[in-house]
Amino acid sequence: MRQGITHGYGVYREITSWRAETWTSVKPGSIYHALEKFESQEMIQAEASGDSVKRGPARTEYTLTEQGKTEFISLLEAALKSNDFQLLAAGIAFMEMLPRQHVIALLEERLDSLKEIDTFLKTLPTKSIPSDPSKHPELVGMWIGYFEYAMAATHKLKHSLKAGNYLFKNESI
Structure with a gap:
């Protein structure tokens, strides 16, 4: 993500701010499933949020791994030639x-x-x-x-x- 570390809802908010639904098939309900899949492929790393100000359970935040960054660049390059x-x-x-x-x-x-x-x-x-x-x-x-x-x-x-x-x-x- 452009912001580095974010949680699932942050991913969704960012995607919708780009109006990605006009050029992708991303659906709100598929965000967490995709995050789990990327984590299992070691493209992202999940961590409990260190935010102690909020009440309730900690959010899971995600960041790209080195493998994820490499894959992102590869996909980006392919997209620009596509x-x-x-x-x-x-x-x-x-x-x-x-x-x-x-x-x-x-x-x-x-x-x-x-x-x-x-x-x-x-x-x-x-x-x-x-x-x-x-x-x-x-x-x-x-x-x-x-x-x-x-x-x-x-x-x-x-x-x-x-x-x-x-x-x-x-x-x-």
């Missing part, structure tokens, strides 16, 4: 946790992949009366349009980062 919109959205949400130049390089890799797909799509044969859905001119046109938009949006983001927008890891105000 052609899957939901994964890319998650990557953009956390991109500032990597060095700026590294994010730009990952976006370049994404652009290379998008260009390959776009080039391939433009070679697909189409027919006015298609016998196969892959030859339908409207479908092929939509695919090409989607990938052209994805390339334009990725270029725009890359230029924004090169212009100095956002505050990245190891940068100061």
Whole structure:
């Protein structure tokens, strides 16, 4: 988490503050199950809260382990190169946790992949009366349009980062 140590409800609050439900399938009831799973995989470490001010039972707080940090970085890098919109959205949400130049390089890799797909799509044969859905001119046109938009949006983001927008890891105000 961006805040370091937090409890289950804090995880939920942070996720909902990002409006993550618009780009993920995270459900409030699944947070604690996910935390237990991450703990069993040694991605996070649970500790009883040291907060003696509150009444009632101590909360369990979680922090990333070194293994969890490594996995997070790996997933973040993959997301920033991904052609899957939901994964890319998650990557953009956390991109500032990597060095700026590294994010730009990952976006370049994404652009290379998008260009390959776009080039391939433009070679697909189409027919006015298609016998196969892959030859339908409207479908092929939509695919090409989607990938052209994805390339334009990725270029725009890359230029924004090169212009100095956002505050990245190891940068100061």
